[in-house]
Amino acid sequence: MIELTGGKQPLTVSNPVIAAAGTVGFNSEYTRLIDMSKLGAMVTNPVTWKPRRAATGTRVVPLDSGILVHTGLPNDGAHRVFRANAAYWKMSPCPIIVHLAATSTDEIGKCAKVLDMRDGVAAIEIGLSDTATHRDVRLMIAAVLANTELPILVRLPLYSAPLLAAAAEEAGAGAIVVAAPPRGTARDPLTGQMIGGRVYGPWLKPLAIRAVGQIVSMVKIPVIGCGGIHNPDDAREFLAAGARAVQVDSVTWVRPDMTEIIARNLGGLELTRVAGALADEWHPGLGETAALRSQLIVSPPPIAPPTDLPR
Amino acid sequence: MIELTGGKQPLTVSNPVIAAAGTVGFNSEYTRLIDMSKLGAMVTNPVTWKPRRAATGTRVVPLDSGILVHTGLPNDGAHRVFRANAAYWKMSPCPIIVHLAATSTDEIGKCAKVLDMRDGVAAIEIGLSDTATHRDVRLMIAAVLANTELPILVRLPLYSAPLLAAAAEEAGAGAIVVAAPPRGTARDPLTGQMIGGRVYGPWLKPLAIRAVGQIVSMVKIPVIGCGGIHNPDDAREFLAAGARAVQVDSVTWVRPDMTEIIARNLGGLELTRVAGALADEWHPGLGETAALRSQLIVSPPPIAPPTDLPR
Amino acid sequence: MRLEVWRCTLGSMKDAQAIIERVRRMSAALQRLDIAVDSAQRSVAPGQHFLARLTESWDPYLREPWIPIRQQGNSLTIERPTGRNYQPGEVVHLLGPVGKPIPLRDSTRTLLLIAYDSTPASLLMLAEQALAARTSVTMVLVGAAQGYAMEALPPELEVLRGDDKGEWPEQRANFGWADQIVAVAPPPHDVTRYGRLLEAVRKVRVEIPQGYLIGLFQPPMPCGIGACQACMIRCQNGQSLACIDGPAMDLLDVALG
Amino acid sequence: MRLEVWRCTLGSMKDAQAIIERVRRMSAALQRLDIAVDSAQRSVAPGQHFLARLTESWDPYLREPWIPIRQQGNSLTIERPTGRNYQPGEVVHLLGPVGKPIPLRDSTRTLLLIAYDSTPASLLMLAEQALAARTSVTMVLVGAAQGYAMEALPPELEVLRGDDKGEWPEQRANFGWADQIVAVAPPPHDVTRYGRLLEAVRKVRVEIPQGYLIGLFQPPMPCGIGACQACMIRCQNGQSLACIDGPAMDLLDVALG
Numbered sequence A, B: 001m002i003e004l005t006g007g008k009q010p011l012t013v014s015n016p017v018i019a020a021a022g023t024v025g026f027n028s029e030y031t032r033l034i035d036m037s038k039l040g041a042m043v044t045n046p047v048t049w050k051p052r053r054a055a056t057g058t059r060v061v062p063l064d065s066g067i068l069v070h071t072g073l074p075n076d077g078a079h080r081v082f083r084a085n086a087a088y089w090k091m092s093p094c095p096i097i098v099h100l101a102a103t104s105t106d107e108i109g110k111c112a113k114v115l116d117m118r119d120g121v122a123a124i125e126i127g128l129s130d131t132a133t134h135r136d137v138r139l140m141i142a143a144v145l146a147n148t149e150l151p152i153l154v155r156l157p158l159y160s161a162p163l164l165a166a167a168a169e170e171a172g173a174g175a176i177v178v179a180a181p182p183r184g185t186a187r188d189p190l191t192g193q194m195i196g197g198r199v200y201g202p203w204l205k206p207l208a209i210r211a212v213g214q215i216v217s218m219v220k221i222p223v224i225g226c227g228g229i230h231n232p233d234d235a236r237e238f239l240a241a242g243a244r245a246v247q248v249d250s251v252t253w254v255r256p257d258m259t260e261i262i263a264r265n266l267g268g269l270e271l272t273r274v275a276g277a278l279a280d281e282w283h284p285g286l287g288e289t290a291a292l293r294s295q296l297i298v299s300p301p302p303i304a305p306p307t308d309l310p311r
Numbered sequence C, D: 001m002r003l004e005v006w007r008c009t010l011g012s013m014k015d016a017q018a019i020i021e022r023v024r025r026m027s028a029a030l031q032r033l034d035i036a037v038d039s040a041q042r043s044v045a046p047g048q049h050f051l052a053r054l055t056e057s058w059d060p061y062l063r064e065p066w067i068p069i070r071q072q073g074n075s076l077t078i079e080r081p082t083g084r085n086y087q088p089g090e091v092v093h094l095l096g097p098v099g100k101p102i103p104l105r106d107s108t109r110t111l112l113l114i115a116y117d118s119t120p121a122s123l124l125m126l127a128e129q130a131l132a133a134r135t136s137v138t139m140v141l142v143g144a145a146q147g148y149a150m151e152a153l154p155p156e157l158e159v160l161r162g163d164d165k166g167e168w169p170e171q172r173a174n175f176g177w178a179d180q181i182v183a184v185a186p187p188p189h190d191v192t193r194y195g196r197l198l199e200a201v202r203k204v205r206v207e208i209p210q211g212y213l214i215g216l217f218q219p220p221m222p223c224g225i226g227a228c229q230a231c232m233i234r235c236q237n238g239q240s241l242a243c244i245d246g247p248a249m250d251l252l253d254v255a256l257g
C-alpha cells in the first residue's frame, strides 16, 4: 500500500496510478472501458458550491500533439453533484477523491463540510486558480481543514508550483499534486477566434517532471506527479523524479486502454506484454498474429507467460 | 518596414519573421539551406563574456513532438565570438541581433560595450535565466543601456514573462521577446538518466501565445512572439494575439525550408503554393506531378500563377 | 422514448479494433470505407458514430468522428473526405458507438431531413432505414451541402436544394407535410441554424409537439463517454452532453438564444 | 588533410526529396533500402550521412540518421533496423550530406576497422572503397556488434570478433599491423570506448602519428548543420561539432578523460 497523503489519517492506495481531475467525470463514465479497480484512485471533475454553466462558444481546439479544452468548469453545484453521485462513490471500485475548485474560502469550506459527512469520499483535492498567491493557498487550505477531517491534496498550477509548494505544506496539505494543466491560447480552426483554455498533451511531461523534481527537495509531504503521462514509462519517470504517485490525464480520452495499462504495469499486473493481452485474458497462442510476430523479431519476448495467473 | 523596437533609434526590419536565439548559430550556418535575406533578422546563439564549454553527458533527448536540448550555452567568450563572426555580420543578408546571456551585470555590460563599437550588429537581445527577478531584469537592462546605444530586446522566461514584462519596459527595453523556451526534465533513452534542459516543440505555441496576449495589454513597447511556430498560420496567430513580429525556433532544425516559407508567407512572397515552388522558381508545368495532382483534387489551386514574377 | 434501446447501446460501448476492407472513391471530395468491426460495434443505430484512431503517434491527438452510413453483416460503411489515403488492411481503433439513436417517432410516415453546410452522412442511415420501412423521405441540401454527390444518395430519396440563407421554395409545404423533421448543421453555426429553423417551422405549425423537430449536435468530442464535459449543450433546463444525450436533441429543449 | 574535399561536400549540403526504390530484408534485425537521390546528394563519401524525415507529422520530431553503405549511379543504399516498414515509392526528405569524409591517409595499405556494440554500417562504405583500392581491411565486431549479419559484409573482408570488454585474441597483432585504425562506438559510451582503445594502442605503438587512430562520433543531431551546438565534442584544444568537424575525429585531439 502507498501512503498518498501525510497527516494523522493518511489516505492509502493500492496502486500509484490515479485518474486526474477533469478527465474521468464524476461517476462511472469510464467503467465501460477501464477496469477502475486497477487504479489507485480517481479524482472527480471539479465541483463548485454554486452551479456553473458550460462555457459558450468553442470549447475544444485540436493542437499539434494535444488539445486545448475550455469547459468553464460546468457542474450542478456541490449539493446536487454530491447527491447525484453518492451511490456510485460508495460502491466505487477505487477510492474517490473529490476535486473542489477554490472559488472562495467560504464556498470551498462549505463544500468540504458537506463532503465530510458523506461516505465514499476518500479525500479532497483542492484546485487553485492559475493566479493563486501564497495567501490564497493558505486561506483555501485553512478553510477546508476547518471543515473536514478528510485528507487534503492540493493541485498547484504548473508555472507557480515551485513557488507555492512550501506554503501548501505549511498550511497543512496532506499531499501536493504537481501540476494542473497550464493555460494556453490557440486559434479555433472553425471560427478563426483565439480561444483560451487548459492545454494537454504528452509534451506536458518534461515540464511537470521538472517541477516535481524541484518540489520534492522542498517539502516532506508526498508529491503526486501529473501532466502528459501517456505510457507506463512516462509514469515511471515521475516516480524516478521523486513523485509518490501519479495522475494520468488526457490519454484517458484518446486511448482509454492506456490508463489501465499504466496502472497494471506500475502495479506489477502486466504480464503478457507481447500479445498485449491482459494477464487474465492470456491463453497459449494469443500472441501469434502476423502483426505481432513481426514485432517479435525486433524485440524478443521479455518473459515467459506466467504459469499462475493473478486475478 | 516594421519597427521592431521603440526608443530613439528603433530597429526596423523588412519582414516580421526572425530566427530565434540558439537555433541558427552565430554565422552563416543556414545560408546553405535558407535564403536568409528573406528573414527580418537573425538572433545569434547566446554569447557570454567568459568562454563556456559544452555540457558533459547527454545533450539531446527526443520528446513526443519535440526535443529537449541541454548544451550548456557553449561559446568561446565575447571577444573571440565577435572577432570570428565580425566579417559575416557586416555582410549578412539580414540584420544581426546578438544574444547576450545575462550572467552578471558586469559581464553583460562589458559584452555590450564591445558590441557597441562593432559594425554589423543591429541590436542586442538580453537572455535572462529562468529564475530572474524584477531586480535582475532592471539591473541587466541598465548595465547594457549604460554601455551601448544599440536597440535592446529582452527575452523573458515563459513562466514569469507576464510578471517581468512591465519591469523590462520601465527599465528601458526596446522590445520584449515572449518567450524563451521553458526548461523541462526527461529521461535519456540511452543512459536512463533524467536530463534537464530547454524544451522545444509545436505545443509551445499555445502557452507562448497566451503570454503574448497577456503582455501586449500591459506594455506599450513592441512584443515579439516566440515559441513553437511551425508554419505560417502559427506565426499569424502570434500576430493576431498582438505580437509585432515573431521568432521561429526549433522548426529550423527539422524543416529548414519551413522557416523560409514562413518568412515568405508573412512577407507576401508566397505565390505558387500549389507546386510548393518559390515564386522565382515557378515555371509552367511545375505543379504537374502525380503527388501534387492528387492534392489538387482535394483543394483546387487557390490562385492562377502570376504572369509577372517578382524577383 | 425508446429508453431501453438507449440503455442497451450505452452498455455496448467498446474500444476495439476494426479493419478497413474496401475503399471506394465516390466523388472528388468523398470516399467510402467498408470496415470489418467487432461484434459489439455492429449494432449501431442512425445517429450514433465512432471515434477513430489510425495511428500510434500523438499527432494528430484527438480521435476523428467516423459516421456509419450503412451496416451490413460484419461490416460498416463509413464516409470520409478524400484528404487522406486509407489502405485496405489498415487497422483502426474504434471507440463507440457514441451517443444515442435518433428517436424516430413510431407515427412518422413522412420524414423531412435537412443538411446545412455539411455532408448529409449522419442522416443517410436514417434515410435508408426509413425508406425501407416505407416512410416517405425528403432530403434538403442547404448551402455548402448542395455540393454533395447526388450519386451517393439512395435513388428513392426526394432531394431538394436550399440556398445559403437556408431557404428553399418548397419550405412551407415541406414543414406542413412532414410528420417529423431531423436537421444536421455543423458547429460552430449549429445553434444559429437551428434557431432559425425553429422560427421558420413555428410560422407554419402553431403547435410543435415534443420530439417533432430534432437537431443533431456534433461538436468535437475529446472523450465521447461523458467525462470531459467539452461537448455540453446548453438547454432550457440545465445542460446536456452531446456524446451521451445527443447527438439528436429535441430543439424545443435546447437553449437556442 | 583533404580540405578541398571537405569544402566541396560542405557546399553541396541540401534538403531534398528522395524516393525509396527497393526494400530488402537482410536479417531479422536489418533491412536495406535503395533510394534515388537528388544529384547534389549522390557524391556522399564514407563517414557522411543524412538526416531523414519520413512524415509530415511532428511526432517523431527529430530527423533520423541515415547512413549510406553504398553509392551506385543515382541511388544510395541505406541500412535500417527492421522495426519500421518502408514502402517502395515512399518519399523521404533527406538533409545532407552531413559531416566530413573519414580522412583515410594516402599511405594506408592495411586498415583496421572496429565496430563497438553497434552496426558497422558507418564503416562499410569505407571498407568497400578501401578493398577496391587493394587495401587489406580487417573488421572487428565487438560486443553487441557480433550479432551483425555476416552475409551483409563483403566477402573479401577479414572479420574478427571481440568480447564485451572490447578485447580479441589478435588485438596486439592487429594494432601492430594496421597502417590506420577507424573505430565506431555509439553514444553514450563512445568516449569511454575510445579512451580504452587509445590506451590499448599505446601499449603496442610507442608513438601514434596524427590521423592514425580515428573514432566516429554519432551523437543525436538536431540540426546537422552546426547551428544548435548540441553535438559538441570536447577536445584537448577547445571543442568541435560532430556534425561539421566529425563524425571522424582524430582520437589524439579528443578529450577522452
Ligand SMILES: Cc1cc2nc3c(=O)[nH]c(=O)nc-3n(C[C@H](O)[C@H](O)[C@H](O)COP(=O)(O)OP(=O)(O)OC[C@H]3O[C@@H](n4cnc5c(N)ncnc54)[C@H](O)[C@@H]3O)c2cc1C
Pocket (backbone or CB within 6 Å): A257, A258, A260, A261, A264, A265, A269, A270, A271, A272, A273, A274, A275, A276, A277, A278, A279, A285, A286, A287, A288, A289, A292, C017, C018, C019, C091
Ligand atoms: C481482425 C483482427 C484479428 C485479430 N486476431 C488476433 C489473433 O488471432 N491473436 C492475437 O493475439 N491478436 C489478434 N488480434 C489483435 C487482438 O485483437 C488484440 O488487439 C491484441 O491482442 C492486443 O493488441 P494491442 O496491444 O494493440 O491491444 P490494445 O488495444 O493495446 O489492448 C487491448 C486490451 O488489452 C489491455 N492491455 C493491452 N496491453 C496490455 C498489457 N501489456 N498489460 C495489461 N493489459 C494490457 C488493454 O487495457 C485493453 O483492454 C486481432 C485483431 C484484429 C483487428
Ligand SMILES: Cc1cc2nc3c(=O)[nH]c(=O)nc-3n(C[C@H](O)[C@H](O)[C@H](O)COP(=O)(O)OP(=O)(O)OC[C@H]3O[C@@H](n4cnc5c(N)ncnc54)[C@H](O)[C@@H]3O)c2cc1C
Pocket (backbone or CB within 6 Å): B257, B258, B260, B261, B264, B265, B269, B270, B271, B272, B273, B274, B275, B276, B277, B278, B279, B285, B286, B287, B288, B289, B292, D017, D018, D019, D091
Ligand atoms: C523524384 C522526384 C521527382 C519530382 N518531379 C517533380 C516534377 O516533375 N514537378 C514538380 O513540380 N515537382 C516534382 N517533384 C517535387 C519537387 O521536387 C518539389 O519537391 C516540389 O515542387 C515542392 O514540393 P514541397 O512543397 O514538398 O517542397 P518543400 O520541400 O516544401 O519546398 C521546396 C522549396 O520550396 C520552398 N517553398 C515551398 N513551398 C513554398 C511556398 N509556398 N512559398 C514559398 N516558398 C516555398 C521551400 O523554401 C524550399 O526551398 C519531384 C520530387 C521527386 C522526389
Ligand SMILES: Cc1cc2nc3c(=O)[nH]c(=O)nc-3n(C[C@H](O)[C@H](O)[C@H](O)COP(=O)(O)O)c2cc1C
Pocket (backbone or CB within 6 Å): A021, A046, A055, A069, A070, A071, A072, A073, A099, A100, A101, A102, A103, A126, A127, A128, A129, A130, A180, A183, A196, A197, A198
Ligand atoms: C474561480 C476559479 C477557480 C478555479 N479553480 C480551479 C480548480 O479547482 N481546479 C482547476 O483545475 N482549475 C481551477 N481554476 C483554474 C483553471 O485554470 C481553469 O479556470 C479551469 O480549469 C477551467 O478551465 P476552462 O474553463 O478553460 O476549461 C479555477 C479558475 C477560477 C476562475
Ligand SMILES: Cc1cc2nc3c(=O)[nH]c(=O)nc-3n(C[C@H](O)[C@H](O)[C@H](O)COP(=O)(O)O)c2cc1C
Pocket (backbone or CB within 6 Å): B021, B022, B046, B055, B069, B070, B071, B072, B073, B099, B100, B101, B102, B103, B126, B127, B128, B129, B130, B180, B183, B196, B197, B198
Ligand atoms: C548564468 C545564466 C545565464 C543565462 N542566460 C541565458 C540567456 O542569455 N539566454 C537563454 O536563452 N537562456 C539563459 N539562461 C537560462 C536557460 O534556461 C539555460 O540555462 C540555457 O538556455 C542553457 O540551457 P542548456 O544548458 O540546458 O542548454 C541562463 C542561465 C544561466 C545559468
Ligand code: FES
Pocket (backbone or CB within 6 Å): C220, C221, C222, C223, C224, C225, C226, C227, C228, C229, C230, C231, C232, C241, C242, C243, C244
Ligand atoms: S466528449 Fe467528453 S463529455 Fe462528451
Ligand code: FES
Pocket (backbone or CB within 6 Å): D220, D221, D222, D223, D224, D225, D226, D227, D228, D229, D230, D231, D232, D241, D242, D243, D244
Ligand atoms: S547537430 Fe546541431 S550543431 Fe551539430
